[in-house]
Amino acid sequence: MSALSLDLRQRTSQNTHGNENTDKQTTGPSIQTSASDTDEDDLPVKPSKPMANQTQSSDVLDNALKDLSPRWRNWMIRGIFTWVMILGFAVLIYFGPLALVLVTFALQIKCFHEIITIGYIVYRSYDLPWFRTLSWYFLFASNFFFFGESMIGYFGVLLARTDFLRPFVTYHRFISFSLYTAGLVGFVCSLVKKHYLKQFTLFGWTHVTLLLVVTQSHFIVQNVLEGLVWVLVPVSMIICNDIMAYMFGFFFGRTPLIKLSPKKTWEGFIGGAFSTIIFGIILSYCLIQYDYFVCPVSYDESKESLSMECERSHVFLVSQYALPETIRAFFKLLGIQKTTVSIYPFVLHSIAMSIFASVIGPFGGFFASGFKRAFKIKDFGDTIPGHGGIMDRFDCQFLMATFVHVYYSSFIKVLNPQNIVQTVMMLKPEQQLQVFMMLRDKLTQRGLLDNTTASI
Amino acid sequence: MSALSLDLRQRTSQNTHGNENTDKQTTGPSIQTSASDTDEDDLPVKPSKPMANQTQSSDVLDNALKDLSPRWRNWMIRGIFTWVMILGFAVLIYFGPLALVLVTFALQIKCFHEIITIGYIVYRSYDLPWFRTLSWYFLFASNFFFFGESMIGYFGVLLARTDFLRPFVTYHRFISFSLYTAGLVGFVCSLVKKHYLKQFTLFGWTHVTLLLVVTQSHFIVQNVLEGLVWVLVPVSMIICNDIMAYMFGFFFGRTPLIKLSPKKTWEGFIGGAFSTIIFGIILSYCLIQYDYFVCPVSYDESKESLSMECERSHVFLVSQYALPETIRAFFKLLGIQKTTVSIYPFVLHSIAMSIFASVIGPFGGFFASGFKRAFKIKDFGDTIPGHGGIMDRFDCQFLMATFVHVYYSSFIKVLNPQNIVQTVMMLKPEQQLQVFMMLRDKLTQRGLLDNTTASI
Numbered sequence: 026m027s028a029l030s031l032d033l034r035q036r037t038s039q040n041t042h043g044n045e046n047t048d049k050q051t052t053g054p055s056i057q058t059s060a061s062d063t064d065e066d067d068l069p070v071k072p073s074k075p076m077a078n079q080t081q082s083s084d085v086l087d088n089a090l091k092d093l094s095p096r097w098r099n100w101m102i103r104g105i106f107t108w109v110m111i112l113g114f115a116v117l118i119y120f121g122p123l124a125l126v127l128v129t130f131a132l133q134i135k136c137f138h139e140i141i142t143i144g145y146i147v148y149r150s151y152d153l154p155w156f157r158t159l160s161w162y163f164l165f166a167s168n169f170f171f172f173g174e175s176m177i178g179y180f181g182v183l184l185a186r187t188d189f190l191r192p193f194v195t196y197h198r199f200i201s202f203s204l205y206t207a208g209l210v211g212f213v214c215s216l217v218k219k220h221y222l223k224q225f226t227l228f229g230w231t232h233v234t235l236l237l238v239v240t241q242s243h244f245i246v247q248n249v250l251e252g253l254v255w256v257l258v259p260v261s262m263i264i265c266n267d268i269m270a271y272m273f274g275f276f277f278g279r280t281p282l283i284k285l286s287p288k289k290t291w292e293g294f295i296g297g298a299f300s301t302i303i304f305g306i307i308l309s310y311c312l313i314q315y316d317y318f319v320c321p322v323s324y325d326e327s328k329e330s331l332s333m334e335c336e337r338s339h340v341f342l343v344s345q346y347a348l349p350e351t352i353r354a355f356f357k358l359l360g361i362q363k364t365t366v367s368i369y370p371f372v373l374h375s376i377a378m379s380i381f382a383s384v385i386g387p388f389g390g391f392f393a394s395g396f397k398r399a400f401k402i403k404d405f406g407d408t409i410p411g412h413g414g415i416m417d418r419f420d421c422q423f424l425m426a427t428f429v430h431v432y433y434s435s436f437i438k439v440l441n442p443q444n445i446v447q448t449v450m451m452l453k454p455e456q457q458l459q460v461f462m463m464l465r466d467k468l469t470q471r472g473l474l475d476n477t478t479a480s481i
Numbered sequence: 482m483s484a485l486s487l488d489l490r491q492r493t494s495q496n497t498h499g500n501e502n503t504d505k506q507t508t509g510p511s512i513q514t515s516a517s518d519t520d521e522d523d524l525p526v527k528p529s530k531p532m533a534n535q536t537q538s539s540d541v542l543d544n545a546l547k548d549l550s551p552r553w554r555n556w557m558i559r560g561i562f563t564w565v566m567i568l569g570f571a572v573l574i575y576f577g578p579l580a581l582v583l584v585t586f587a588l589q590i591k592c593f594h595e596i597i598t599i600g601y602i603v604y605r606s607y608d609l610p611w612f613r614t615l616s617w618y619f620l621f622a623s624n625f626f627f628f629g630e631s632m633i634g635y636f637g638v639l640l641a642r643t644d645f646l647r648p649f650v651t652y653h654r655f656i657s658f659s660l661y662t663a664g665l666v667g668f669v670c671s672l673v674k675k676h677y678l679k680q681f682t683l684f685g686w687t688h689v690t691l692l693l694v695v696t697q698s699h700f701i702v703q704n705v706l707e708g709l710v711w712v713l714v715p716v717s718m719i720i721c722n723d724i725m726a727y728m729f730g731f732f733f734g735r736t737p738l739i740k741l742s743p744k745k746t747w748e749g750f751i752g753g754a755f756s757t758i759i760f761g762i763i764l765s766y767c768l769i770q771y772d773y774f775v776c777p778v779s780y781d782e783s784k785e786s787l788s789m790e791c792e793r794s795h796v797f798l799v800s801q802y803a804l805p806e807t808i809r810a811f812f813k814l815l816g817i818q819k820t821t822v823s824i825y826p827f828v829l830h831s832i833a834m835s836i837f838a839s840v841i842g843p844f845g846g847f848f849a850s851g852f853k854r855a856f857k858i859k860d861f862g863d864t865i866p867g868h869g870g871i872m873d874r875f876d877c878q879f880l881m882a883t884f885v886h887v888y889y890s891s892f893i894k895v896l897n898p899q900n901i902v903q904t905v906m907m908l909k910p911e912q913q914l915q916v917f918m919m920l921r922d923k924l925t926q927r928g929l930l931d932n933t934t935a936s937i
Contacts, residue, residue, distance in 0.1 A: 199891035202884070206841060209880075213847045216741055221855035229689045236688060285672055385662060391669045399677035424665075428658070435655035442916045445905060449920060452898070454929055459898045461924055464905060464917050473910055474917065 103411030110409070110418070114260070118253060121333070122322045125249045125256065130172070132415055133242035137164050137234055139405040139414045144230040147400050148223055155215040156224070160231045162208050167235050170201035171243040179250050183324045241423040244430035254318040255433060258309055258375060259425045262382040265304045267421075270297030270383070285391050298383035305379035309372050313341050319371075340370040340437055374437070381428050386421045393420035559867030566865065566874070570716070574709060577789070578778045581705045581712065586628070588871055589698035593620050593690055595861040595870045600686040603856050604679050611671040612680070616687045618664050623691050626657035627699040635706050639780045697879040700886035710774040711889060714765055714831060715881045718838040721760045723877075726753030726839070741847050754839035761835035765828050769797050775827075796826040796893055830893070837884050842877045849876035 093101065117125050141160050177184065177194050184190045193200065216224055248255040270289075273296025280291040312318045320335035345365045348356070356363045393416065397403065406414025449460050468474035549557065573581050597616050633640065633650055640646045649656065672680055704711040726745070729752025736747040768774045776791035801821045804812070812819045849872065853859065862870025905916050924930035 196891050198887050202887040206880075206884075209848065210841065210844050213741065213844050213851065214739075216847075216851045218740075218854075221851055225852055225855040229685050232692060233685045233688050236692065283670075284674075285669065385666065388666050388669050391672075392665065395669065395672045395677055396681055398674075399681040424662075428662075431654050431658040435652050439912075442908070442912050442919060445901065445916050446919045446923060449901060450923060452895075454927075456895075456898050457920075457924060458929055460901050461917075461920050461930065463898060463902045464913075464920065467902060467906060468913060468917055471910075473914055 099411055106409055106411050110412075111264075118257060122249045122253060123331070125253070126246050129242055129245050129249070130168075132419065133168075133238055134164070135408065135415045136238045136242075136405075136419060139408075139416045140234045140238065141231065143400055143402060143405070144227055144234075148226060148230075153217075153220055153223060153227065155211070156227055159208060159212055159215065160227075162211070163205070163231055163235060164239065166201065166204040166208055167239045169204060170198070171239055172246065173197045173201065175243060175246050175250065178247075179322065180324055237423070241427050245422075245426040248426060248429055248433070250322045251433060251438075252319050252321050254309070254312050254371070255429055256426075257312060257318065258305065259378055259382065259429045260422060261308055262301050262305050262379055263386055263421045263425050266297045266301040266383045266386060269300035269304075270294060270387075273297055273300075283391065285395055289387070294383070294387075298380070301383045302376055302379040305375040305382075306372055309375040310369065313369055313371050338437070338439075340374060342369070343367050344370050374432075377432065378425075378429060381432075382421075382425055385428070386425050389421040389424035393417070555867055562865055562867050566868075567720070574713060578705050578709060579787070581709070582702050585698055585701045585705070586624075588875065589624075589694055590620070591864065591871045592694045592698075592861075592875060595864075595872045596690045596694065597687065599856055599858060599861070600683055600690075604682060604686075609673075609676055609679060609683065611667070612683055615664060615668055615671065616683075618667070619661070619687055619691060620695065622657065622660040622664055623695045625660060626654070627695055628702065629653045629657065631699060631702050631706065634703075635778065636780055693879070697883050701878075701882040704882060704885055704889065706778045707889060707894075708775050708777050710765070710768050710827070711885055712882075713768060713774065714761065715834055715838065715885045716878060717764055718757050718761050718835055719842055719877045719881050722753045722757040722839045722842060725756035725760075726750060726843075729753055729756075739847065741851055745843070750839070750843075754836070757839045758832055758835040761831040761838075762828055765831040766825065769825055769827050794893070794895075796830060798825070799823050800826050830888075833888065834881075834885060837888075838877075838881055841884070842881050845877040845880035849873070 117128055137160075141157075145157070173193070174197070177197055184194050212224075212228060245256065248259075270293040272293075274288070274290045274293025277292040277296065278290035281287060282289040282291050282294055316335065316337075317333055319337060319341045320333050323332050323335065324330075325332035325334075345367055347365055348363065353364055393405075397405070404413030405416035408414050409418065412418055449457055452460065465474065573584055597613075601613070629649070630653070633653055640650050668680075668684060701712065704715075726749040728749075730744070730746045730749025733748040733752065734746035737743060738745040738747050738750055772791065772793070773789055775793060775797045776789050779788050779791065780786075781788035781790075801823055803821055804819065809820055849861075853861070860869030861872035864871050865874065868874055905913055908916065921930065
């Protein structure tokens with residue numbers, strides 16, 4: 026994994042915008058380049074660069090496309106790999122939620138690697154003792170914590186059945202804390218007088234990366250486990266918004282949107298938003314026809330296997346909504362007596378997600394864009410030919426996933442009676458009875474329960 | 482709050498250890514001082530410095546002590562303020578848990594201020610647009626999230642009764658996320674081309690500070706709410722360990738312990754550990770005699786007020802422990818037929834806490850020490866005369882609080898039947914009944930329940 030492609034701006038000094046206002050005067054880390062702030066990031070085309078570690082498939086492609094101009098060749102490569110990624114995503118969906126969790130995990134590690142490598146180069150930390158080892162160790166410790174939490178949340182009862190795993194379930198937080206503390210002690214012991222500043226800077230760098238990558242990819246995993254639709258729809262929305270904003274901007278773009286990304290226009294922004302909303306509604310409507318997409322992953326005790334079947338949550342069942350007065354009046358004029366409309370609640374929720382994907386989502390991209398400029402790099406890596414690093418494709422996805430996670434747990438997730446019963450079952454027998462009695466008393470007190478419970 | 486005392490090492494160039502191996506060659510932020518790495522941090526004596534913003538009480542003191550040599554004057558000031566702090570802590574305990582929560586909150590804000598101010602100076606960010614505003618905004622947003630979570634966890638049912646507060650309880654995470662996202666958007670919008678690098682560096686700085694200060698002070702608050710003893714004992718342990726390690730080191734210290742703090746010795750380390758264990762046992766034994774210290778804060782529905790009474794948790798009730806075989810044999814030799822011993826479990830747990838306080842706790846201090854050296858500052862501030870900033874006194878307390886929190890939730894906290902019933906009561910009536918029925922079926926199935934429940 027030593028391959029890295031920090032194409033410091035030196036390489037991309039073509040296409041400058043005449044702005045030589047570089048960061049030379051900053052007191053922060055200095056990379057000795059006479060770099061200028063290009064606006065490369067917003068160009069869908071990037072100059073291809075012969076690189077030792079380019080993947081073989083792209084070598085073959087390079088060969089096949091060698092007669093095209095570099096600009097067109099890159100259009101082609103980028104286009105082909107866009108489809109490769111979309112296809113790969115579809116295959117993943119076919120293989121189901123656990124495959125998706127594993128791939129999220131792998132991508133997360135790659136994103137971490139990309140960002141850490143940038144820190145490693147920016148701060149020229151080649152001779153820092155233990156820095157890489159410690160970074161990877163912290164990644165391990167935080168993943169142990171977060172993924173453990175997810176797994177215990179969903180499969181706790183199942184995992185606790187295995188003798189070997191039970192202590193890991195019971196003492197998960199304590200073990201995680203011990204792992205992390207060991208890393209902290211290791212960091213303190215690795216401090217070397219002449220490197221203090223570098224070491225603390227990189228400690229901060231590692232932790233911000235963990236905060237950004239591990240916590241947010243953990244939200245993706247949780248979304249997957251709540252039902253494939255909670256990942257599939259938002260991921261597609263971001264892709265749709267990217268493409269449509271580019272198209273609208275290309276054809277109608279006049280008014281610049283934000284200084285950070287001079288290629289972005291208001292026309293692209295608004296066109297992208299509308300397209301995303303419509304696309305989101307259609308996609309949502311199609312997907313929620315299938316149980317496979319709407320059911321959370323659960324462990325079926327009777328079949329002793331993971332199940333993708335469920336009793337549908339209310340958001341995936343058609344509901345009657347009262348029409349607003351104005352629309353009702355309009356229908357009356359047309360001679361239609363319609364006072365309610367039948368919609369899947371999820372379709373309405375998809376509009377909220379579309380709005381976030383197209384209004385706030387791009388700020389994830391602007392943030393990444395600013396970050397790359399701050400450290401004078403063009404891409405986070407060169408993992409995907411024509412696209413850059415994994416982080417270049419994931420910048421908006423992370424923020425979106427966090428939004429969906431928070432949205433889901435605030436507005437959709439209902440405290441599942443089944444989960445509560447499961448929690449009670451993890452208590453000692455006498456406590457289980459205590460809960461039962463207290464509950465009986467409370468419910469009787471509230472008049473919900475009398476001695477003949479069956480009558481309710 | 483503009484007062485700050487970043488006594489860059491220029492001022493403390495006396496007492497150097499002849500090591501001129503400075504960080505000049507690093508690529509990180511450079512403060513133009515010909516500073517040398519002194520080992521001041523470990524000296525209990527610090528040169529007093531006339532400062533405009535010194536508190537009035539300390540001015541009076543300075544005057545009263547003006548005939549003493551600077552060294553002795555500082556010993557006195559430091560000693561007096563040690564007692565002022567211990568007394569203040571005792572008064573706080575008297576005023577009860579809510580006062581302690583409020584003070585934790587205030588101290589947390591001060592710690593944040595101290596660390597942010599260092600970043601502000603180190604990176605010379607005087608002309609950065611919005612940096613301070615954004616930092617404080619992120620502090621507000623993350624406190625809103627964390628303290629909200631605590632309050633909802635403990636007083637959710639109570640808070641949800643007030644019409645005004647109910648939406649804040651129900652949508653707390655969504656509101657927090659929106660607040661944070663607004664900050665992120667604000668940050669992206671505040672980016673200015675020539676300051677990218679500084680702005681991202683300070684963004685990272687702010688977030689690491691939040692991670693360190695807000696999350697950990699949030700753990701202190703949770704410990705307070707679980708019972709005063711969970712704060713009182715660990716805080717005292719750290720203080721005891723500091724003092725005793727210093728005393729043992731002073732009288733018996735020979736073998737250096739760690740390069741980072743050349744004044745620390747193995748003798749001090751071991752002596753401190755033993756003293757802390759014994760001190761912890763005695764203090765624990767004394768405190769747990771009173772309900773005031775062992776009861777969690779709870780809302781008494783019948784009295785409609787906060788209550789400090791409770792049915793004691795099992796860790797605060799005397800238990801019989803079987804003696805190990807060897808000790809039993811030893812007792813037999815003495816003619817004593819003793820096979821069990823009666824101890825409060827909490828006293829045993831206090832030993833685990835003492836060990837952490839004296840073995841791992843100091844690493845919190847080493848970490849802070851290294852941080853101060855990395856950025857060439859002597860103290861985090863000058864809030865407490867003779868001691869430095871609040872952070873200088875809190876470095877180990879934070880790590881300790883996190884340990885206690887994790888320890889408590891892993892080994893002590895039992896899923897409280899009362900809490901589960903409370904959770905059920907927040908469901909819709911028909912779901913409450915559903916839980917009841919499912920529970921009844923499960924318990925009957927397991928043979929824990931038959932029709933005559935009273936017989937169990």
